[in-house]
Amino acid sequence: MSDTSSSPTKTGSECCCKGSSRRGFFLTLGVGLNVVAGSLLAVPILGYVLSSFRRQAPGQWISLGPVGQFPSGTTRLATYRNPVHRPWDGKTADIPCWVRSIDGSKFQVFAINCAHLGCPVRWFEQSRLFLCPCHGGAYYEDGSRASGPPPRGLFEYAYKVEKGALWVKGGFIPTLARPLSDA
Amino acid sequence: MLRQLQQIAQWFDDRLHLTKLFASTAGHRVPKSSGSWFYVFGSGTMLCLMLQLVTGTCLAFVYVPSADEAYTTLEYLTYEQPLGWYLRALHYWGSNFMLGIMSLHMAQVFLFGAYKYPRELTWITGVLLLFVTLGLAFTGQVMRFDQDAYWGLGIGTAIMGRVPVIGADLVNLMLAGPIIAGETLSRFFTLHVFILPGTILALIGVHLRLVLTKGINEYPKPGVPVQRETYVEEYEKLVEKEGVAFVPGAISKDLYFSAFVMFAIATCAAVFGPKGPEGVPDPTYIQTAPQPDFFFLWVYSVAALLPPYTETVVLLVGPAVGVLALLALPFISNTGEKSARRRPVAVLTVLVAFLGLGLLTWAGLTSPWSPHMQAWTSDPTPAAFVKGRSPLELQGALVLQNKQCRNCHALDGVGGHRGPDLSTVATRLTRDQLVRQVIQGGGNMPAYGKNLSPAEVDALVAFMMTLHPANELPARDATLSARRSP
Numbered sequence: 001m002s003d004t005s006s007s008p009t010k011t012g013s014e015c016c017c018k019g020s021s022r023r024g025f026f027l028t029l030g031v032g033l034n035v036v037a038g039s040l041l042a043v044p045i046l047g048y049v050l051s052s053f054r055r056q057a058p059g060q061w062i063s064l065g066p067v068g069q070f071p072s073g074t075t076r077l078a079t080y081r082n083p084v085h086r087p088w089d090g091k092t093a094d095i096p097c098w099v100r101s102i103d104g105s106k107f108q109v110f111a112i113n114c115a116h117l118g119c120p121v122r123w124f125e126q127s128r129l130f131l132c133p134c135h136g137g138a139y140y141e142d143g144s145r146a147s148g149p150p151p152r153g154l155f156e157y158a159y160k161v162e163k164g165a166l167w168v169k170g171g172f173i174p175t176l177a178r179p180l181s182d183a
Numbered sequence: 184m185l186r187q188l189q190q191i192a193q194w195f196d197d198r199l200h201l202t203k204l205f206a207s208t209a210g211h212r213v214p215k216s217s218g219s220w221f222y223v224f225g226s227g228t229m230l231c232l233m234l235q236l237v238t239g240t241c242l243a244f245v246y247v248p249s250a251d252e253a254y255t256t257l258e259y260l261t262y263e264q265p266l267g268w269y270l271r272a273l274h275y276w277g278s279n280f281m282l283g284i285m286s287l288h289m290a291q292v293f294l295f296g297a298y299k300y301p302r303e304l305t306w307i308t309g310v311l312l313l314f315v316t317l318g319l320a321f322t323g324q325v326m327r328f329d330q331d332a333y334w335g336l337g338i339g340t341a342i343m344g345r346v347p348v349i350g351a352d353l354v355n356l357m358l359a360g361p362i363i364a365g366e367t368l369s370r371f372f373t374l375h376v377f378i379l380p381g382t383i384l385a386l387i388g389v390h391l392r393l394v395l396t397k398g399i400n401e402y403p404k405p406g407v408p409v410q411r412e413t414y415v416e417e418y419e420k421l422v423e424k425e426g427v428a429f430v431p432g433a434i435s436k437d438l439y440f441s442a443f444v445m446f447a448i449a450t451c452a453a454v455f456g457p458k459g460p461e462g463v464p465d466p467t468y469i470q471t472a473p474q475p476d477f478f479f480l481w482v483y484s485v486a487a488l489l490p491p492y493t494e495t496v497v498l499l500v501g502p503a504v505g506v507l508a509l510l511a512l513p514f515i516s517n518t519g520e521k522s523a524r525r526r527p528v529a530v531l532t533v534l535v536a537f538l539g540l541g542l543l544t545w546a547g548l549t550s551p552w553s554p555h556m557q558a559w560t561s562d563p564t565p566a567a568f569v570k571g572r573s574p575l576e577l578q579g580a581l582v583l584q585n586k587q588c589r590n591c592h593a594l595d596g597v598g599g600h601r602g603p604d605l606s607t608v609a610t611r612l613t614r615d616q617l618v619r620q621v622i623q624g625g626g627n628m629p630a631y632g633k634n635l636s637p638a639e640v641d642a643l644v645a646f647m648m649t650l651h652p653a654n655e656l657p658a659r660d661a662t663l664s665a666r667r668s669p
Contacts, residue, residue: 150491
């Protein structure tokens with residue numbers, strides 16, 4: 001099999017070296033045309049596939065609803081529809097976050113994702129801790145790291161209170177490379 | 184009639200050269216010694232792949248790779264589509280068997296020195312096949328788009344996010360957007376169904392081609408080292424002298440093993456059924472404790488057991504070093520002894536690797552580092568621990584229960600195992616040490632100073648001071664007692 005496939009290329013290369021510059025020219029031209037046309041096709045294909053590689057637009061302000069939902073001294077789960085979503089996302093575009101109301105006007109809003117490996121942390125009112133079910137990361141009520149494997153505290157959203165509603169700045173899953181403070 | 188059939192067969196053979204093709208492939212001569220039980224794992228792995236292609240294609244008839252619909256179609260497949268549950272089970276068990284048999288194959292070729300000269304490229308394509316298969320296993324886990332799949336992607340995202348400089352871009356590339364959503368599933372579907380199967384078939388083509396060009400490894404004899412100058416000649420002589428055609432001379436054990444594997448997959452699928460799907464992938468439902476599939480449990484364990492400051496380096500550099508080591512192996516150990524009887528380090532490597540992966544998997548199954556999130560409400564304080572206690576101590580037992588201590592600390596083995604079992608804690612820590620540990624935390628325990636009133640700490644420590652066996656006194660401060668009883 002390998003013999004038959006290697007022999008034509010051999011004779012072909014012999015041809016273009018031994019004079020017959022006309023045939024050699026057309027061979028080169030043929031190869032060149034295919035390279036140009038191929039690149040012309042490859043560039044948009046790669047652009048299409050890699051389009052999400054480029055960093056997305058910065059975070060957006062998202063409403064979590066009326067401030068009254070978060071009474072002073074409580075930490076409650078809130079959810080929002082991610083500002084960037086597709087019609088076929090279903091439930092996956094509904095993102096939860098923890099809202100800590102310090103005194104009804106000052107807040108802390110934490111991402112649900114543990115800073116260790118992104119699992120959903122749960123709030124325990126009685127011991128005032130966030131616990132992660134995966135590897136046992138623990139955080140205090142102000143989001144700072146208490147114990148376990150997380151390398152930092154919980155990711156925290158920037159927030160504002162406007163028109164009686166609580167707004168947070170986000171829209172992407174926070175990671176160590178891009179925490180919510182980059183929003 | 185028979186003659187006519189023969190003529191038809193000859194007509195096809197004349198056009199397709201099937202006899203020649205057979206003679207140069209399945210009928211090629213192999214050393215007689217390769218017809219051994221140790222040589223059945225390669226064909227076994229390929230059989231599993233074929234089965235995966237068939238069952239996977241069947242599942243694709245029904246499955247819809249949409250974040251909105253995937254879960255519904257999985258439930259439809261499992262509960263309504265006739266035999267859908269069985270096809271899902273076959274695909275799931277087929278993947279487990281494929282990875283398992285592939286591991287055995289890899290261990291065998293390593294122990295038999297098959298990666299040495301002149302079969303370096305055979306080993307390298309094999310290593311690439313392993314990684315593509317692991318890629319298929321991970322993307323396949325995502326196809327079962329449930330809570331485990333969603334949070335499994337979250338873990339992948341978090342690991343990607345630890346890559347320096349381009350971490351954030353890699354996250355976007357992996358998720359095809361800023362969050363785990365519809366486009367993420369489409370992306371993993373394309374990988375699982377088109378890109379990786381295509382790659383695996385191409386690699387198998389090269390892998391098998393190399394088995395034909397460079398021959399299958401002869402059963403190694405101790406004391407017969409590979410020498411670059413003479414090996415090929417000796418191998419050719421061996422094949423000529425005592426070689427047999429692979430079909431039918433050396434294939435029978437492969438056939439028995441194939442049948443066994445198919446019986447085993449069919450039985451496991453029928454008895455144990457498919458896995459999941461476990462819970463709608465709704466991120467707002469956070470009462471979930473995601474766990475990866477069996478073959479990634481060891482990664483889950485590694486992530487839990489490593490000291491936090493080493494984690495990023497080990498998670499990112501570790502795989503790269505592993506890949507490089509596997510790819511470099513045939514060049515580092517290119518010649519010399521092949522027989523495992525003369526290669527104690529190789530035997531030890533395989534033992535350590537299998538034991539290590541096995542123990543980490545076991546640790547992943549039991550995952551003692553995960554808090555039991557419901558222990559404080561579901562596991563009552565054992566009666567023996569409250570019998571005959573004073574009101575203050577009983578109040579302390581309540582604190583222990585209500586402040587979720589049990590989520591990490593077991594009493595009499597029941598509860599979380601993240602922290603030490605408290606059944607006999609009084610024999611290990613003095614009263615002052617208990618107070619300090621509760622208030623300041625430390626050693627992987629949060630500080631409770633701000634979250635417990637002094638009265639609660641008092642009661643809690645009073646209760647814990649009673650946690651010692653009847654015939655063993657609680658721990659005392661040696662310096663204090665020395666001063667008191669001169």
